[in-house]
Amino acid sequence: MNILGIETSCDETSAAVIGGGRVLSNVVSSQRCHTGFGGVVPELASREHERLIVAIADAAVTEANITKNELDIIAATAGPGLIGAVMVGLSFAQGLAYALDRPFVPVNHVEAHIFSPFIDEGAEANPPEGPFVSLTVSGGHTLLAVVQPDLSYEIIGRTLDDAAGEAFDKTGKMLGLDYPAGPEIDRLAFSGDPFFHEFPRALTSHSQTSRNYRGNADFSFSGLKTSVLTYLQKHPASFVENHLPDIAASIQRAIVSVLVEKTVDAAASRKIRSVSVAGGVSANSALRKTMKSACDEQGLTLHIPAARYSTDNAAMIATLAGLKLSRGMKPEHRYDTSPYASFEAAASGKVRLK
Ligand code: KG4
Ligand code: ZN
Numbered sequence: 050m051n052i053l054g055i056e057t058s059c060d061e062t063s064a065a066v067i068g069g070g071r072v073l074s075n076v077v078s079s080q081r082c083h084t085g086f087g088g089v090v091p092e093l094a095s096r097e098h099e100r101l102i103v104a105i106a107d108a109a110v111t112e113a114n115i116t117k118n119e120l121d122i123i124a125a126t127a128g129p130g131l132i133g134a135v136m137v138g139l140s141f142a143q144g145l146a147y148a149l150d151r152p153f154v155p156v157n158h159v160e161a162h163i164f165s166p167f168i169d170e171g172a173e174a175n176p177p178e179g180p181f182v183s184l185t186v187s188g189g190h191t192l193l194a195v196v197q198p199d200l201s202y203e204i205i206g207r208t209l210d211d212a213a214g215e216a217f218d219k220t221g222k223m224l225g226l227d228y229p230a231g232p233e234i235d236r237l238a239f240s241g242d243p244f245f246h247e248f249p250r251a252l253t254s255h256s257q258t259s260r261n262y263r264g265n266a267d268f269s270f271s272g273l274k275t276s277v278l279t280y281l282q283k284h285p286a287s288f289v290e291n292h293l294p295d296i297a298a299s300i301q302r303a304i305v306s307v308l309v310e311k312t313v314d315a316a317a318s319r320k321i322r323s324v325s326v327a328g329g330v331s332a333n334s335a336l337r338k339t340m341k342s343a344c345d346e347q348g349l350t351l352h353i354p355a356a357r358y359s360t361d362n363a364a365m366i367a368t369l370a371g372l373k374l375s376r377g378m379k380p381e382h383r384y385d386t387s388p389y390a391s392f393e394a395a396a397s398g399k400v401r402l403k
Contacts, residue, residue: 050374051115052122053145054367055106057098057138058130058158059188060089064106065363066113066120067371070173073113075357075364076105088218088228095133102141109363120151122380124370127155128389129189135388143384152380154370158361159190159392160400163202164372165365166325166352174368176200177323181352182316184308186336187328187361188214188229190392191308193266193315196325200376200400205315206266213304213330216270220277220300224293234297235333241298243335248303249276253310266315273303305336313343325352332359373400 051073056063060083065075080097083089110117125142128135139155146153163183167174176198183194183202191213193206211219214231221230251269252262277300281289289296308330316324324344330336331353344351358365374380 050121050371051113051119052124052367052370053106053109053120053142054156054363054365054370055102055123055125055138055142056158056361056363056366057102057134058126058128059134059361060094061361062098062101062105062138063361063363064102064109065367066109066115067364067367068113068115070371072168072170072364072368073115074109075362076109076112077357077362078105084227086228087222089131091131091133094131095137098134098137102137106141106145117145117149120149122152122154122370122374123149124154124156124366126158126161126366127386128158129392130158130390132388132390135390139386139388143386147384150382152382153384153386154373154378154380155386156366156369157392157401158366159185159192161365161369162187162190162327163194163196163325164200164369165327165354165358168354168358168364168368174372176372177350177352179323180321181323181325182312182319182321184312184324184326185328186213186308186326186330188212188218190328191268193311195315195319195321200372201398202400203398206268206311208268208270210269210271211274213268213270213308214328216273216304217300217330219274223277223281224289224296229329231330231333234301235335237294238298238301238335239294241294241296243298243302245292245295246280246299248273248280248299250303250307253307255306263314264318266311268307268311270304273300301333301335305333305339308336309339309343312340313347313349316349317347322348323350323352327354327359329360332356369400
């Protein structure tokens with residue numbers, strides 16, 4: 050069975066084909082038109098998706114070495130995301146499904162990230178047989194969930210303010226870095242000292258308050274943002290320039306150590322043996338390394354997607370559609386799914402099979 054996945058929730062236009070459970074193609078175009086704006090401009094994102102979506106979908110079909118008529122199912126992100134951006138991919142996908150007379154499967158973008166660590170290029174996506182603790186960290190979301198083999202999940206923690214990716218992007222912007230700053234902080238931190246400055250780690254055992262928050266699964270990164278701003282205001286520009294890698298490494302350590310502590314604690318306290326990390330921030334090299342050591346220490350199995358499946362991509366959309374079908378979902382010839390902007394509007398705690 051060939052599934053075409055379409056993803057346009059933010060600033061990546063992507064299409065992928067999964068055939069027989071394998072990734073046959075995954076074409077991703079990252080928008081450059083937002084450079085200089087300090088973030089994604091929704092109107093520009095929608096227009097860019099509109100300009101590229103047909104060519105990207107065609108490229109994914111061609112690269113998979115099939116024709117459009119050999120597509121059996123069409124799937125697309127229905128949310129959460131920038132509503133105009135989601136609408137472009139969702140309308141295109143439903144229109145294509147209607148024209149080809151194929152069933153359409155709407156996919157929740159965050160749920161697709163949750164299962165992205167199990168995309169295996171050479172084999173069918175295969176989540177573990179028991180429950181796992183999933184950390185999903187992107188530009189828009191930071192959440193911890195316990196996921197069951199039937200694809201149902203319980204959210205046990207989430208950010209109370211900024212997402213982890215946002216913490217990277219906004220503190221990076223203060224350092225004068227372009228959007229998205231996460232990859233650049235990652236790169237700078239390689240030559241920096243992560244212990245150069247102690248930035249706050251909210252709601253953890255390291256929080257600078259009288260309370261020890263160990264066991265709390267929620268996140269907060271707004272204090273880090275304020276702390277970086279104050280730190281930069283207190284130091285002359287030349288000092289900041291000379292110590293850019295050290296400051297970047299210290300910010301990165303503050304974010305990463307919170308993510309690792311909470312994820313490993315959540316698994317250990319529930320006696321769950323598998324952990325996964327997904328979403329754009331899971332491309333971060335310090336997070337990958339630190340999470341791996343912490344999991345090894347606790348005897349936990351760690352699942353992280355290949356870097357190309359960490360950031361937004363359509364392979365994860367087609368993969369989740371395939372997983373739903375393998376769990377008994379009956380795909381429908383319905384083309385009236387409406388886009389949604391927020392995770393809360395759609396998250397049921399159970400991946401929707403219908
Ligand atoms: O999942 P994603 O591509 O889009 C959303 O759904 O938000 O995540 C994008 C986020 C951005 O905040 C970006 O800065 C961050 O992922 N990111 C990274 C790295 N690569 C991407 N953050 C830290 N280190 C990286 N290497
Ligand atoms: Zn995403």
